[in-house]
Amino acid sequence: MKRxxxxxxxxxxxxxxxxxxEGIFEENDxxxxxxxxxxxxxxxxxxxxxxxxxxxxxxxxxxxxxxxLPVFTLKTRGPADARKKAAGxxxxxxxxxxxxxxxxGILSTGGMxxxxxxxxxxxxxxxxxxxxxxxxxxLGISKGAMRRLTAALSQKNLDHPRVKDALVLASKVAxxxxxAAELCISDDPDYxxxxxxxxxxxxxxxxxxxxRGGLEGGRVFFMTKAVAAAHLIRYLEExxxxxxxxxxxxxxxxxxxLEAPHNHHKPGGKKILHKKD
Ligand code: WAQ
Ligand code: MG
Numbered sequence: 001m002k003r004x005x006x007x008x009x010x011x012x013x014x015x016x017x018x019x020x021x022e023g024i025f026e027e028n029d030x031x032x033x034x035x036x037x038x039x040x041x042x043x044x045x046x047x048x049x050x051x052x053x054x055x056x057x058x059x060x061x062x063x064x065x066x067x068x069l070p071v072f073t074l075k076t077r078g079p080a081d082a083r084k085k086a087a088g089x090x091x092x093x094x095x096x097x098x099x100x101x102x103x104x105g106i107l108s109t110g111g112m113x114x115x116x117x118x119x120x121x122x123x124x125x126x127x128x129x130x131x132x133x134x135x136x137x138x139l140g141i142s143k144g145a146m147r148r149l150t151a152a153l154s155q156k157n158l159d160h161p162r163v164k165d166a167l168v169l170a171s172k173v174a175x176x177x178x179x180a181a182e183l184c185i186s187d188d189p190d191y192x193x194x195x196x197x198x199x200x201x202x203x204x205x206x207x208x209x210x211x212r213g214g215l216e217g218g219r220v221f222f223m224t225k226a227v228a229a230a231h232l233i234r235y236l237e238e239x240x241x242x243x244x245x246x247x248x249x250x251x252x253x254x255x256x257x258l259e260a261p262h263n264h265h266k267p268g269g270k271k272i273l274h275k276k277d
Contacts, residue, residue, distance in 0.1 A: 004240075068247050095180055
């Protein structure tokens with residue numbers, strides 16, 4: 001097995017977070033990855049960073065391989081409609097109205113580098129550092145799965161690094177112990193599509209969830225209290241996980257199109273596939 005490295009980039013201006021990116025790569029892909037990350041950070045719509053940090057780190061344990069979530073796009077009429085649909089999806093995942101309200105409050109403030117971790121029932125914050133949040137790290141996609149993902153997304157006009165990065169992140173998060181759902185709104189002023197990811201349903205894109213130019217955004221991971229937060233955080237930050245298989249890349253749908261549950265992640269610890277493609 002080839003040696004694998006985690007490559008991470010973080011760009012800041014003063015103490016403000018501009019952008020971050022990361023993945024797991026083979027040694028001979030590190031150079032071009034670093035170049036792409038640097039280019040992305042320097043041309044960011046949130047403005048030029050004054051500090052750019054790169055970290056390249058050998059992965060010391062073999063990654064677990066998972067399937068990507070299936071991808072769907074909901075038809076939305078604007079921010080209010082998109083948020084209402086997000087709330088409806090989260091309710092289906094067992095997230096309480098209180099927790100949803102808390103999440104939208106956090107996302108409308110913005111400015112975090114990581115994700116808020118919220119108790120899906122009570123709505124309380126569960127992460128130790130509430131300014132930073134928790135980062136999902138040590139994640140990537142195999143070359144074969146990346147090729148198939150690019151081809152499948154291209155057919156739906158969705159082939160963009162942003163979509164791929166978000167899908168890989170959401171797939172690792174969804175496979176985590178205790179995760180009920182994730183809600184994401186980009187903090188980039190010119191990117192207005194967000195998503196809700198639910199382990200048994202998929203990665204559901206929500207266009208127009210924010211107004212163009214808005215500085216709000218962020219991520220919220222909803223978890224059940226049956227699992228210790230520290231256990232989930234260790235998985236999110238430290239366990240190397242790679243997407244080795246892709247799932248359906250679906251069309252634009254209405255909420256009714258989501259009725260049939262997708263047996264993507266089976267409960268009971270059967271989420272991790274052990275076969276590398
Ligand atoms: N772990 C935890 N939280 C993160 C991470 C991470 N690795 N990376 C970013 N975040 C949080 C952080 O608070 C950012 O401010 C926020 O998410 C938004 O990050 O299908 O572009 O990179 O069309 O701006 C999703 C829709 C786009 C893509 C998401 O997020 C699609 C996006 P951004
Ligand atoms: Mg951003």
